[in-house]
Amino acid sequence: MNSFTPFPPVENALTEPNGLLAVGGDLSPQRLLAAYYKGIFPWFNEDDPILWWSPDPRMVLFPAELKISRSLRKTLKKDHYHICTDRSFTQVMQACAAPRKDQAGTWIHPQMIAAYSTLHEMGLAHSVETWIDGELAGGLYGVALGKVFFGESMFSRQPDASKIAFVHLVKQLQYWEFGLIDCQVRTSHLASLGAREISRTEFSQTLDDLITGIEPGNTWNFDRIPIE
Numbered sequence: 001m002n003s004f005t006p007f008p009p010v011e012n013a014l015t016e017p018n019g020l021l022a023v024g025g026d027l028s029p030q031r032l033l034a035a036y037y038k039g040i041f042p043w044f045n046e047d048d049p050i051l052w053w054s055p056d057p058r059m060v061l062f063p064a065e066l067k068i069s070r071s072l073r074k075t076l077k078k079d080h081y082h083i084c085t086d087r088s089f090t091q092v093m094q095a096c097a098a099p100r101k102d103q104a105g106t107w108i109h110p111q112m113i114a115a116y117s118t119l120h121e122m123g124l125a126h127s128v129e130t131w132i133d134g135e136l137a138g139g140l141y142g143v144a145l146g147k148v149f150f151g152e153s154m155f156s157r158q159p160d161a162s163k164i165a166f167v168h169l170v171k172q173l174q175y176w177e178f179g180l181i182d183c184q185v186r187t188s189h190l191a192s193l194g195a196r197e198i199s200r201t202e203f204s205q206t207l208d209d210l211i212t213g214i215e216p217g218n219t220w221n222f223d224r225i226p227i228e
Contacts, residue, residue, distance in 0.1 A: 007040055010054040010200060019055030026050070027115035028186055030120060036143055039200075039207050046109035056200035059183040059190060063174040067194035068167060068227070070216075075160050076167060076227045081137070083168045084129045085220040089120045092127040092139045096153035108153060116152070119143060123217020128169045132163040137161040140169065141180075146211030149173055150182040165184065166193060171225045179210045 005025075013021040021040060025031055027050065035041060035052060044051040056116060097108035102167020119125035129139040140154035149169070154162040173181065173221070182203075183195045198206075 001203060007038060007052065010040065010204060013054045013056065013200075015056075016024060019053040020051060021054050022052040022190060023049050025052070027111060027225070029115075029118055032119060032143075033124070033145070036145055037207070037211055039182070039203055041150065041152075043107055045099040045107060046103060046107065046111065050072060053184075054200060055185055056185065057197035058185075058200055059186045059197050059202040060169065060203065060206075061183055061193065061195040063170050063178060065179065065196070066167065066170045066174075069192070072160060072163055072167070073149060074228070076164060081139075081161070081164055082131045084131055085222050086120070086126055087129055089125065089127040089141060090117050092141050092155070093117070093141070093153075094127060095136065095155045095157070096141065098155065103150040103196050115164055116141070119217075124171060124221050125220060128165040128220075128222075130158075130165045132158055132161065138163075140167045144178075144217075146213075146215065147176075147178045147183060148180045148210045149178060149205060151184070163193070167227060168222065170226060172222045175223060175225055180191075213217070 007022055010021060013019050027042060040052050040054050042050055043053050090113060093108055093113045097106045116125050125141065125143050127139055127141040130137050137158040138156040140151060140162060142149050142151040154166065156162040170181065183190045186197055
């Protein structure tokens with residue numbers, strides 16, 4: 001983890017564009033893990049240099065603050081879906097990379113897919129998948145370190161499919177005593193589920209409390225936790 005130039009202190013990140021901290025480097029597992037331990041993440045277009053970010057404020061979800069709307073709760077009680085974990089990680093990333101309305105291009109390009117697939121093979125990056133009628137209908141992926149899950153992206157091919165996966169993720173992480181889900185930047189979609197913004201300082205302090213060392217990764221298997 002010390003074989004390359006370390007990242008600057010996150011307090012040095014720019015205010016405009018918000019959170020830009022460093023340029024260059026690579027997406028090796030060692031550098032990615034060093035970044036996540038400090039709350040830094042890569043986000044860049046395929047033809048651009050690698051850009052590293054630490055925005056302020058930071059969008060997060062404390063698992064106990066999850067909000068489930070009445071309509072979503074009804075959907076969750078149905079038996080038309082099946083939740084899988086780490087079954088189709090690369091497929092989930094590819095689905096997240098698919099073109100969306102009002103979005104030009106994607107930041108989840110082959111270089112990113114290869115890098116996070118390596119973390120997945122190490123048991124540190126995970127996917128949560130909603131399957132309906134034998135088809136991958138929605139899901140999300142991210143990186144788990146200590147008691148923090150760093151969410152990266154989600155997708156839906158059917159109504160509420162990503163929200164279904166997200167709720168099951170949050171309930172499982174709460175059962176595993178995770179303290180924080182990083183959502184990076186604010187979206188109305190995440191806010192509707194209970195996520196909120198905190199300062200970069202509070203975010204960094206929380207990471208220090210919840211990520212206490214390097215632990216071996218593993219394949220995730222969810223418990224059958226009822227959604228009340």
